Structures are given as C-alpha cells and as structure tokens.
Amino acid sequence: MTMKIAIETHDLSFWYGDFQALFDVNLSIKHGRITSLIGPSGCGKSTLLRSINRINERIGNARSTGQILIHGHDILAPEVELLQVRKEVGMVFQRPNPLPLSIRDNVLFGYRLHHGKRGLKSSERDRIVEKALSKVLLWDSVKDRLDHTATQLSLEEQQKLCIARLLPVQPEVLLMDEPCSALDPSATEAVEELVWDLRDQFTIVLVTHNMAQARRASDECIFMLLGKVIEHSETGEMFVNPSCQETADYIEGRYG
Amino acid sequence: MSDSVPAASQSNRGDDFDRRDAAWYVDRLVHLLVFLGGVSAILFILGIFVFITREGLGYLTASFSPSEFFGSIEWRPTSDTKPTYGILALLTGTAAVSGLAMVVAIPFSLGAAIFIGELSEGKTREILKVLVEMLAAIPSVVWGFIGLSIMNPFIIDAFDVPVGLNVLNAGLILGLMAAPIMTTIAEDALKAVPDHYREAAEAMGATRWQVIFRVVLPTAKNGLVAAVLLGVGRAFGETMAVLMASGHSVNMPTSPFDSVRALTATIAAELGETAHGSEHYRVLFTIGIFLFLITFCINLIADLIVRGIRKK
Numbered sequence: 001m002t003m004k005i006a007i008e009t010h011d012l013s014f015w016y017g018d019f020q021a022l023f024d025v026n027l028s029i030k031h032g033r034i035t036s037l038i039g040p041s042g043c044g045k046s047t048l049l050r051s052i053n054r055i056n057e058r059i060g061n062a063r064s065t066g067q068i069l070i071h072g073h074d075i076l077a078p079e080v081e082l083l084q085v086r087k088e089v090g091m092v093f094q095r096p097n098p099l100p101l102s103i104r105d106n107v108l109f110g111y112r113l114h115h116g117k118r119g120l121k122s123s124e125r126d127r128i129v130e131k132a133l134s135k136v137l138l139w140d141s142v143k144d145r146l147d148h149t150a151t152q153l154s155l156e157e158q159q160k161l162c163i164a165r166l167l168p169v170q171p172e173v174l175l176m177d178e179p180c181s182a183l184d185p186s187a188t189e190a191v192e193e194l195v196w197d198l199r200d201q202f203t204i205v206l207v208t209h210n211m212a213q214a215r216r217a218s219d220e221c222i223f224m225l226l227g228k229v230i231e232h233s234e235t236g237e238m239f240v241n242p243s244c245q246e247t248a249d250y251i252e253g254r255y256g
Numbered sequence: 257m258s259d260s261v262p263a264a265s266q267s268n269r270g271d272d273f274d275r276r277d278a279a280w281y282v283d284r285l286v287h288l289l290v291f292l293g294g295v296s297a298i299l300f301i302l303g304i305f306v307f308i309t310r311e312g313l314g315y316l317t318a319s320f321s322p323s324e325f326f327g328s329i330e331w332r333p334t335s336d337t338k339p340t341y342g343i344l345a346l347l348t349g350t351a352a353v354s355g356l357a358m359v360v361a362i363p364f365s366l367g368a369a370i371f372i373g374e375l376s377e378g379k380t381r382e383i384l385k386v387l388v389e390m391l392a393a394i395p396s397v398v399w400g401f402i403g404l405s406i407m408n409p410f411i412i413d414a415f416d417v418p419v420g421l422n423v424l425n426a427g428l429i430l431g432l433m434a435a436p437i438m439t440t441i442a443e444d445a446l447k448a449v450p451d452h453y454r455e456a457a458e459a460m461g462a463t464r465w466q467v468i469f470r471v472v473l474p475t476a477k478n479g480l481v482a483a484v485l486l487g488v489g490r491a492f493g494e495t496m497a498v499l500m501a502s503g504h505s506v507n508m509p510t511s512p513f514d515s516v517r518a519l520t521a522t523i524a525a526e527l528g529e530t531a532h533g534s535e536h537y538r539v540l541f542t543i544g545i546f547l548f549l550i551t552f553c554i555n556l557i558a559d560l561i562v563r564g565i566r567k568k
C-alpha cells in the first residue's frame with residue numbers, strides 16, 4: 001500500500017538557546033492518517049509538533065536546522081510565509097484556548113485572517129460557522145448562543161471549538177498536543193471520537209501520554225526518547241511487537 | 257540524639273498547641289503595625305474630608321446659589337462692592353486643559369504601552385519601563401517650570417501669539433505629565449492578557465499587529481479605559497503645573513491660545529490671602545469639596561472597571 005506523504009522531516013535538529021531538544025529527526029508521516037507521538041516527559045514531543053507549524057519561533061532564542069516538508073514544500077525555507085504555513089497546518093493545544101470573543105468570532109477568526117474582513121456576506125458567514133461547528137458535533141448545543149463568549153463553554157466544548165476554528169481555512173494537517181489532558185474521561189472519549197472521525201480529510205499528528213489513547217486512536221505511532229526518534233511503525237505493530245527494547249520498556253510503563 | 261526527636265515530639269504533641277515562639281510574636285507585631293497603618297490612612301482621608309466639608313459648609317448652607325456658583329463666569333471674590341463667586345469660567349478652564357491633555361496623553365500612553373508590552377523584549381523592555389517610571393516621578397513644579405520657560409517662548413514663536421501661557425501650553429504639559437502613569441497602568445492591562453490567547457491567534461496565522469488589534473486590545477479594553485480615567489483624574493486634580501502654564505487669568509476660552517484659570521490653581525493661589533472664615537475662604541473650600549467629589553467619582557469608576565477585569 002503506497003500512501004501520499006504529508007509531512008517529512010530531514011535531519012531536523014532544534015535548540016532552545018544552547019540546549020538541543022531534537023537530534024536529526026527523520027520522519028515521514030502519511031496523509032490521511034492519525035499518527036501519535038509518544039515518549040517520556042521532556043523527550044521533545046511538543047518541540048517536534050510545534051516546529052511543524054513554526055509556532056516554536058515565538059520563543060526568542062529558538063533555532064533549528066534541517067528541513068520540514070509539507071506536501072513537498074520546505075516550510076523552513078526563507079521565502080516561506082508564516083501565514084501560509086499556519087493556514088496549511090493547524091494546531092490544537094493542551095489547554096483549550098478559545099479567544100475571549102464570541103463563539104461565532106472564534107470560528108471565523110482564522111477565516112478572516114486569511115480572507116480579509118471584507119466581502120463576507122452574513123449568509124456565507126453563517127454557513128461557514130454552521131459547517132465548522134457541525135463537523136465537531138457542537139452545532140446543536142451552541143447554535144442558540146453563538147454570540148456568547150467562548151470562554152464560558154465547558155472545557156470539552158472549548159476544545160471542540162478550538163478544533164472547529166481551524167476547519168474553515170481547510171488545513172492539510174492538524175497538530176494536537178495532548179488535546180485531552182485537561183478533560184475528564186467522558187470528554188476525552190468525545191474528543192477522541194471526533195478526532196477519529198476527522199482523519200480521512202486531514203493528516204493528524206497527536207501527542208499523547210496515554211498509551212491506551214495512542215493504541216485506540218491512532219494508525220501509526222512514533223516513539224521518541226531524549227530528542228531522538230527511536231521507532232516509527234503501525235500502532236498495532238508497535239504495541240504487540242516493538243522492535244526496540246526502549247520502546248517495549250516505555251509501553252509497559254517501566255519509565256516515563 | 258537525632259533518634260529521640262520523633263519520640264519526644266510524639267509525647268509532647270499536646271503541649272505544642274499553645275507554644276508561642278519568637279515567630280509568633282513577630283507575626284502578631286507585624287499584624288498590629290499593618291493594621292494601625294491601614295486604619296490611620298483611612299482616618300487621615302476621612303479627617304481631611306470632614307475638615308474640608310466643615311470649612312466649606314458655612315457657604316453651602318448660607319448664601320450658596322447653584323445657579324450663580326455653576327452658571328456665572330464672574331469670579332470676583334475681592335470686589336469691594338459686590339463679590340461674585342461664579343466658577344463656570346474656572347470649570348471650563350479646567351475642562352479645556354484636561355481635555356487637551358487627554359488628546360495628547362491617550363495616543364502617547366497607549367502607543368508606549370503597546371510598544372513596551374507587546375513589541376519590545378528583554379533588556380529594552382526593562383529599560384523602557386524604568387524610564388517611564390522615572391518620568392512619572394518628575395515633580396509637578398518641574399513640569400510647570402518647563403511650561404513656563406520652554407513651552408511659553410516656543411508657543412509664542414511657533415504660532416505668533418502674544419502669550420504662550422494658555423490652554424495649549426497647560427494641556428500639553430498636563431498630557432505629558434499624565435502619560436507615564438497611564439502608560440504604566442495600560443501596560444499592566446496588556447500584561448494581564450494571558451499569553452495563550454496570543455499563541456492561539458499566532459498559531460492560526462495572525463501577524464503581530466493582528467494579534468494586538470484583534471485579540472490583545474479588545475481583551476484589555478477595561479484596563480485601558482481605567483488607565484485613561486486615572487489619567488483624567490490626574491489632569492483634573494493637578495495644580496502647580498497648570499497654575500504656572502495656563503496663564504492663570506479668568507477667561508472663557510474660545511481657542512487653545514486663550515489663557516485660562518483652573519479650579520485647583522485658584523484655590524492654591526488665593527487661599528493664602530483670604531481671611532480665615534471669610535466668605536471667600538469658604539467658597540474656596542466649597543470648590544475643594546466639588547473637586548474632591550469629581551476626582552473621587554473618576555477614581556471610583558476606574559476602580560470598578562479594573563475590578564471588572566479581575567473578576568473575569
């Protein structure tokens with residue numbers, strides 16, 4: 001089975017000041033699948049994920065070498081526009097972080113950044129909002145309070161909204177950094193199901209600390225240790241028959 | 257030795273409950289000092305208010321006529337035949353100067369706050385903050401001095417007017433005076449915007465300016481309004497600098513080049529020359545009550561707005 005490659009990294013290294021957080025990471029992540037990133041705390045999962053839409057560059061002294069290709073285009077090349085990278089690659093954070101605007105404005109925020117504020121008819125606007133919220137199964141519960149502040153929603157609803165607001169600009173890749181770790185078990189399940197449903201249309205990379213979640217909710221797994229990729233294989237394969245000793249130790253909970 | 261410690265504390269456990277060591281007494285003492293400090297501050301403020309009211313009350317209850325007091329532009333307290341006490345011109349002077357001050361200070365202070373809070377980093381930011389705080393500490397008489405000896409000739413030259421001590425001069429000076437404190441408060445309001453909002457917006461592709469205008473400023477709105485109100489209060493209550501820069505002549509201003517007189521400056525200039533207990537003396541205290549109420553209201557509103565942000 002040959003599949004399209006969505007994300008590729010070549011010898012990606014990353015430094016916070018003098019501290020090297022990633023060492024020569026080479027990966028190819030397939031289009032239309034859910035790939036989970038696992039590994040002990042501090043091994044560089046978030047760093048890798050955040051490099052992929054370059055949000056890591058907010059930190060003043062961060063620097064990287066190597067290449068990150070999204071559908072063949074190197075997003076670290078000097079002529080690349082951040083705006084375009086972030087349109088193609090959406091990010092969902094560990095703590096739900098809707099903006100302190102209305103639910104509607106949250107959904108439209110990204111769309112307005114990329115399409116300008118003008119020329120958005122209210123009928124079209126409503127259609128975009130309904131479509132995005134329906135997709136994350138939030139439409140029915142919030143359709144009567146679209147003007148309410150998004151920060152008043154429950155955490156589960158907030159996290160779904162954070163996914164919904166990425167959809168109107170039609171990204172290729174969705175990055176999710178422990179999207180369920182602030183949620184209770186039933187909310188976790190709801191968000192997991194949602195992510196599972198989205199996988200056909202997007203390439204999803206998911207960081208998780210929860211082995212059961214990685215196993216349930218992903219097609220492929222990447223195991224990282226101390227800034228290096230140790231193993232990358234089909235999820236079933238990794239959990240049943242890991243090829244490295246470190247992976248086996250981690251999965252069985254012997255450290256991390 | 258060390259082995260016996262757990263055992264000892266075990267058996268003495270009940271005795272420990274009422275043990276008072278040095279830390280306990282220090283704690284009590286500090287409590288008391290802070291309490292006395294707080295109470296005395298409140299007592300002083302109340303005392304001042306009671307004193308002002310008592311001195312002004314004689315006029316308010318005897319010959320006070322609101323229509324003359326607020327409606328007349330005649331401020332002739334020392335007239336031999338018939339003294340009149342109309343504060344309309346003084347009030348307009350204060351309002352004109354404070355209004356112009358805000359026109360100057362709002363863009364300055366918001367711009368500076370955005371630059372310090374959102375655009376600068378590390379050392380630059382720290383240095384700028386210290387500078388702004390130093391500016392806030394310049395005594396008002398120094399600002400008055402600048403108005404008198406630098407701005408005055410400059411305005412005469414630049415606009416070809418006979419006097420440079422006028423609404424324009426005092427407004428600029430007050431605006432520059434109020435800007436640092438407004439900058440500091442506005443910057444605090446920007447800093448109170450959680451960073452994950454900025455991160456979320458940036459991750460969706462927003463540029464720095466889009467983050468500032470679409471996320472940070474709307475979120476910090478209340479704090480920014482509070483900053484402006486405190487600036488208004490500062491300008492309204494300022495005395496020495498306006499006295500020196502405004503020209504101090506009773507006048508209904510019709511252009512920025514008219515000299516005016518402010519309420520505060522009137523009190524400062526005249527109180528020393530009135531006989532204690534005279535009508536003039538009481539009228540000045542009535543103006544004091546009036547100023548006190550206005551600045552109290554402004555500060556109260558600013559405070560309520562700031563509380564509003566905290567609650568969210």
Ligand SMILES: Nc1ncnc2c1ncn2[C@@H]1O[C@H](COP(=O)(O)OP(=O)(O)OP(=O)(O)O)[C@@H](O)[C@H]1O
Binds near residue numbers: 040041042
């Ligand atoms: N802003 C930063 N400045 C300096 N070092 C950092 C910074 N962020 C992360 N690091 C370091 O980089 C390493 C990798 O961090 P990262 O957050 O990517 O780990 P992680 O695998 O996501 O961990 P966790 O599972 O705890 O989220 C850690 O050693 C961390 O201390």
Ligand SMILES: [Mg+2]
Binds near residue numbers: 047
């Ligand atoms: Mg992490």
